[in-house]
Amino acid sequence: MYITKVELQDFRNYENLNIEFHPNVNLILGNNAQGKTNLIEAIYLSSLGKSFRTSNDFEMIKFGSKFFRVKIEAEKKNEDLCVEMAVSKESKAVKLNGRKIKKISELLENIYIVVFSPEDLKIVKEEPEKRRKFIDRELCQIRPMYFNNISRYKKILLQRNTMLKENSPKISLLEIWDQELAEYGSKIILMRAEFIKKLDKISSQIHKNITNGKEKLHIQYEANVPFMNSLQEQKDLFLEKIRKNIEKDLVRRSTSVGPHRDDLKIIINGIDIRKYGSQGQQRTAALSLKLAEIMLIKEETEEDCILLLDDVLSELDEERQNYLINSLANIQLFITSAELSDKVKRTLPEGKTFYVENGCVEQRKSTIDFEVVGV
Numbered sequence: 001m002y003i004t005k006v007e008l009q010d011f012r013n014y015e016n017l018n019i020e021f022h023p024n025v026n027l028i029l030g031n032n033a034q035g036k037t038n039l040i041e042a043i044y045l046s047s048l049g050k051s052f053r054t055s056n057d058f059e060m061i062k063f064g065s066k067f068f069r070v071k072i073e074a075e076k077k078n079e080d081l082c083v084e085m086a087v088s089k090e091s092k093a094v095k096l097n098g099r100k101i102k103k104i105s106e107l108l109e110n111i112y113i114v115v116f117s118p119e120d121l122k123i124v125k126e127e128p129e130k131r132r133k134f135i136d137r138e139l140c141q142i143r144p145m146y147f148n149n150i151s152r153y154k155k156i157l158l159q160r161n162t163m164l165k166e167n168s169p170k171i172s173l174l175e176i177w178d179q180e181l182a183e184y185g186s187k188i189i190l191m192r193a194e195f196i197k198k199l200d201k202i203s204s205q206i207h208k209n210i211t212n213g214k215e216k217l218h219i220q221y222e223a224n225v226p227f228m229n230s231l232q233e234q235k236d237l238f239l240e241k242i243r244k245n246i247e248k249d250l251v252r253r254s255t256s257v258g259p260h261r262d263d264l265k266i267i268i269n270g271i272d273i274r275k276y277g278s279q280g281q282q283r284t285a286a287l288s289l290k291l292a293e294i295m296l297i298k299e300e301t302e303e304d305c306i307l308l309l310d311d312v313l314s315e316l317d318e319e320r321q322n323y324l325i326n327s328l329a330n331i332q333l334f335i336t337s338a339e340l341s342d343k344v345k346r347t348l349p350e351g352k353t354f355y356v357e358n359g360c361v362e363q364r365k366s367t368i369d370f371e372v373v374g375v
């Protein structure tokens with residue numbers, strides 16, 4: 001699967017852009033603040049219908065404009081895909097192959113995109129929310145049901161928390177929210193448990209290869225409500241736990257039980273590296289997790305995803321860079337960088353080079369020779 005074309009209108013610092021990409025490597029070079037990340041942010045919209053940088057769609061409207069339009073075309077094994085999005089402050093319209101979709105879940109399972117930025121290298125040491133986001137993004141792409149469940153869950157949680165903040169919350173109403181929270185929360189827990197188990201298997205193999213067998217990586221689901229074998233048992237346990245904690249929730253005015261409190265435990269050679277890992281270990285584990293995410297998409301969907309490497313190559317040492325590039329032979333890559341060494345360029349397969357300056361993109365050559373093209 002690969003992106004063939006992108007058209008932008010009043011998107012971030014782009015007024016108008018119409019660009020065709022290479023099925024293998026697309027190197028997007030340029031100085032800081034010129035629009036490199038903006039361009040791959042637009043591409044990412046075609047996968048989940050939202051940005052990886054902001055949850056406010058209208059932030060992407062060019063300053064001074066009323067709306068933005070994005071059109072992304074892709075080629076898959078046996079079909080062509082076209083995703084269009086138009087966003088104004090008041091509305092958001094998404095079309096898939098010319099047909100207006102009603103729910104974002106209809107967009108999922110079409111274009112699979114993984115983004116890898118320097119932020120992701122910190123995923124191991126940062127707060128649990130970052131690790132939950134990592135799980136959620138991936139699961140939403142491969143399981144549209146998960147997207148529905150997590151959207152419902154978040155809405156109910158917000159309503160429950162709003163009620164807890166009222167002066168005298170009605171217990172009978174809270175109990176209704178609790179039923180729903182247990183319903184959707186339990187589905188999320190079971191899907192996360194299955195996903196993490198698979199991710200553990202793949203990432204530990206990758207990590208073993210990267211570290212030449214020196215390190216044994218394991219990831220474990222640290223579930224706030226321990227996961228059970230069946231949905232019914234899961235719901236029962238969820239309800240039991242939430243009822244036990246009602247007094248605490250009333251005092252704290254927030255919900256203490258549920259998958260919004262989950263975490264991912266990351267262990268190397270028996271040690272929890274969230275707390276005790278060296279920076280190098282944490283970054284290598286993050287790389288293993290990202291590569292595992294890509295492989296898992298392939299396993300689950302039989303499709304190669306598209307990888308957006310936003311400023312991340314120069315953050316890795318030579319050995320990690322080579323490992324990353326060599327493992328991505330069949331994948332379309334978008335690589336943004338302010339500066340990329342000739343040595344790295346030489347390791348890249350065939351592709352195109354673009355140069356971005358102040359919201360304008362210039363292609364430097366039709367087929368690239370990464371050794372001579374660049375800045």
Ligand code: ATP
Nearest residue numbers: 012013032033034035036037038059060061062063
């Ligand atoms: P770096 O190398 O530092 O990561 P970059 O080329 O990736 O830089 P981007 O993040 O793509 O930079 O673009 C940043 C530029 O886009 C900034 O100059 C910012 O002011 C501008 N920008 C961001 N949002 C909007 C918007 N809604 N309208 C117009 N310009 C915007």
Ligand code: MG
Nearest residue numbers: 036037038311
């Ligand atoms: Mg950037």
